[in-house]
Amino acid sequence: MFSLGIDDELALGLLEPRHAGVLHELVVGNRHYLGRWLPWALKQTPGDSEAFIKRGLEQFARSDGFQAGICLKHRLIGVLGTHYLDWTSRATEIGYWLAEAYQGQGLMTRTIYGACRYFFDELGLNRVEIRCDPANTRSRAIPERLGFTQEGLLRQVGTLSHGYYDHVVYSLLAHEWQARQEKRS
Numbered sequence: 001m002f003s004l005g006i007d008d009e010l011a012l013g014l015l016e017p018r019h020a021g022v023l024h025e026l027v028v029g030n031r032h033y034l035g036r037w038l039p040w041a042l043k044q045t046p047g048d049s050e051a052f053i054k055r056g057l058e059q060f061a062r063s064d065g066f067q068a069g070i071c072l073k074h075r076l077i078g079v080l081g082t083h084y085l086d087w088t089s090r091a092t093e094i095g096y097w098l099a100e101a102y103q104g105q106g107l108m109t110r111t112i113y114g115a116c117r118y119f120f121d122e123l124g125l126n127r128v129e130i131r132c133d134p135a136n137t138r139s140r141a142i143p144e145r146l147g148f149t150q151e152g153l154l155r156q157v158g159t160l161s162h163g164y165y166d167h168v169v170y171s172l173l174a175h176e177w178q179a180r181q182e183k184r185s
Contacts, residue, residue: 002066006114010107012068012080014060015053019069022076024049026099033100037136039160041097056081065092070111077102080111090174091127092119096139109142116146120177127174131157131167143170147180 002014015023027034027044034041040048056067065082078098085092094115098108112130119125130148132139144150148170156164 002060002068004068004114004118006111009073010110010114011071011074012111012115013071015056015067015069015079017050017053019076020046020050020053023053023069023079026076026078030099034097035160037133037139038097039158042161063087070096070098070107072102072107077107078111080115085123085125089127090123090125091129092125093129093131095131103138109145112142113146116172116177120174125174128172130170132170134166134168140168140170143172146172147176148172149176 001016002012004012006012024044024046027041027049031041031044052067059082060066063085065085067079067081069076070078070080078096080094080096083093083095094112096108096112116128119128128148130143131154132143134140134153149172151169151171154167154169157167158165
């Protein structure tokens with residue numbers, strides 16, 4: 001199964017059926033916080049958590065990406081996953097969320113950095129994309145901190161209880177990643 005050590009404290013691990021209860025509890029405990037940005041969080045059931053994990057395992061088996069738990073010292077604190085892996089154009093889009101209690105500590109920035117290292121250096125991808133709500137300043141700060149380029153705004157891409165929402169699109173290309181790694185050395 002897929003597992004990726006990010007650093008001494010953080011790791012990504014493929015979500016498996018045994019994680020369904022813990023995942024559901026984490027979502028329920030953060031329902032109102034997550035629901036502001038992620039419409040599914042407001043109505044997540046235990047069966048939804050199980051189905052999400054099952055779809056993630058099917059996705060992984062097809063070599064179309066993964067859905068992984070973000071673990072801090074072996075404790076589930078969030079999720080990072082790919083929406084797809086396009087092997088022809090060597091591209092992916094990632095989505096992520098973190099429990100509210102773990103916000104503002106740089107944990108997601110470290111996790112995304114580690115995931116990018118995997119995508120570019122291990123998988124040989126050319127493009128990693130992140131989309132988020134323009135009003136979600138914490139989520140937007142992550143790709144900006146990591147040197148992603150803001151490409152544009154997708155208008156009214158989905159709905160929440162208060163109406164339609166937009167997404168700002170960020171991307172990082174392999175040659176940009178490589179240049180940043182060379183600067184770090």
